[in-house]
Amino acid sequence: MKSAEAYEHEQGWDFERAAMPYVDSLYNTAYRMTRNSEDAEDLVQETYLKAYKYYDKFEEGTNFKAWLFKIMKNTFINNYRKKKLTPHKIDFSEIEESYERVIQKNAPDLIKDPESEIFQDMMDEDVKRALDTLPHDYKMVVLLADIEGFSYKEIAEILDCPVGTVMSRLYRGRKMLERTLLEYAKKYGYIRSGEPAKMRSRKDETKPKKKSAGTAESLDEPEEAEGEDLELFAADTEEFDFEIEEGQEEEFQLE
Amino acid sequence: MGCDDLRRVAHFYLDGQLGEGKCSDLLRHLEQCKECDDRVVILKRLRLFVRCRLNRLTAPDRLRQRIQSAVNGRIPLSGSL
Numbered sequence: 001m002k003s004a005e006a007y008e009h010e011q012g013w014d015f016e017r018a019a020m021p022y023v024d025s026l027y028n029t030a031y032r033m034t035r036n037s038e039d040a041e042d043l044v045q046e047t048y049l050k051a052y053k054y055y056d057k058f059e060e061g062t063n064f065k066a067w068l069f070k071i072m073k074n075t076f077i078n079n080y081r082k083k084k085l086t087p088h089k090i091d092f093s094e095i096e097e098s099y100e101r102v103i104q105k106n107a108p109d110l111i112k113d114p115e116s117e118i119f120q121d122m123m124d125e126d127v128k129r130a131l132d133t134l135p136h137d138y139k140m141v142v143l144l145a146d147i148e149g150f151s152y153k154e155i156a157e158i159l160d161c162p163v164g165t166v167m168s169r170l171y172r173g174r175k176m177l178e179r180t181l182l183e184y185a186k187k188y189g190y191i192r193s194g195e196p197a198k199m200r201s202r203k204d205e206t207k208p209k210k211k212s213a214g215t216a217e218s219l220d221e222p223e224e225a226e227g228e229d230l231e232l233f234a235a236d237t238e239e240f241d242f243e244i245e246e247g248q249e250e251e252f253q254l255e
Numbered sequence: 256m257g258c259d260d261l262r263r264v265a266h267f268y269l270d271g272q273l274g275e276g277k278c279s280d281l282l283r284h285l286e287q288c289k290e291c292d293d294r295v296v297i298l299k300r301l302r303l304f305v306r307c308r309l310n311r312l313t314a315p316d317r318l319r320q321r322i323q324s325a326v327n328g329r330i331p332l333s334g335s336l
Contacts, residue, residue: 012326023322027314041318048322103297110300111293127308145270146302147309152272167267174266178301254267255274 015055019048022065026072029143032131033076043079047072066154069144073158092172099179106182122185130180138173141166146174167252256280261291265298 026047030040050071051058058067131139137159144150144158145166152170156163256277261284267273268281285292 016326023314023319028312031312044318045321049325052326107293110297124308146306254272
């Protein structure tokens with residue numbers, strides 16, 4: 001019979017071999033969740049320690065990566081969301097409308113450019129910031145689906161919600177993200193509506209000739225005062241959180 | 256399938272999650288409607304772009320070491336957990 005010590009050693013080794021390949025994935029998602037490397041490291045470490053502690057509870061044959069992500073999600077909620085700010089309501093019909101406006105207006109430029117050069121100059125920071133404008137629940141599904149490649153069913157398991165909720169959040173989350181990216185692309189001159197697609201660096205950004213009356217119009221006003229708008233954006237990001245209410249889900253028929 | 260329906264399911268199509276029947280409806284629509292066809296191409300590019308830009312972080316070595324030390328029992332697992 002194996003000694004308890006030998007058994008523990010073996011289990012530790014087994015766990016390490018199974019779990020360590022996911023450390024980059026977990027860290028990557030943790031970083032997007034916490035928005036800084038120190039918290040992300042702590043979150044991942046705590047996730048691993050919990051996973052190891054409950055390793056015997058893991059059901060053989062189920063998805064180990066999804067199991068780790070679920071532990072991380074729960075740990076995050078327990079540790080970091082206690083200090084959560086009051087959720088804000090989001091007007092999805094407004095998002096839908098402005099999305100349609102921005103995509104229709106820019107479609108000719110976007111389609112003309114098969115190598116997606118339009119976005120080449122966009123900074124990683126912009127992409128990160130665009131992602132951070134999403135409410136937490138929406139950001140999570142987009143990350144899990146589009147970056148980590150989980151299926152809808154796996155995401156539903158990780159987040160403890162129905163598949164319909166995952167789809168609804170994906171639908172809206174992606175829409176919000178795309179809208180923001182297109183806004184940035186336009187604002188910094190990567191796409192110029194009505195002109196052939198061309199790229200300009202931010203240094204070339206001309207001074208605004210006129211100021212737009214309100215931020216709601218900013219999609220149609222590429223010459224917006226840059227600094228001012230970014231400040232508004234940062235403030236939004238800070239307090240932008242949202243929870244789905246019962247009955248607010250959209251229905252999607254896949255069959 | 257109309258343009259509005261297509262817009263609702265375009266992302267699910269790109270995820271490969273549409274049922275067979277709905278998928279062929281969608282493809283038939285794309286053949287006839289340039290606007291929707293363009294849109295699907297744009298969505299595909301946007302998604303690829305986001306994926307390229309965001310999937311770059313690797314865990315720092317010190318984090319791997321911290322985890323491995325803990326799991327190998329060099330640091331007691333009890334305590335804060």
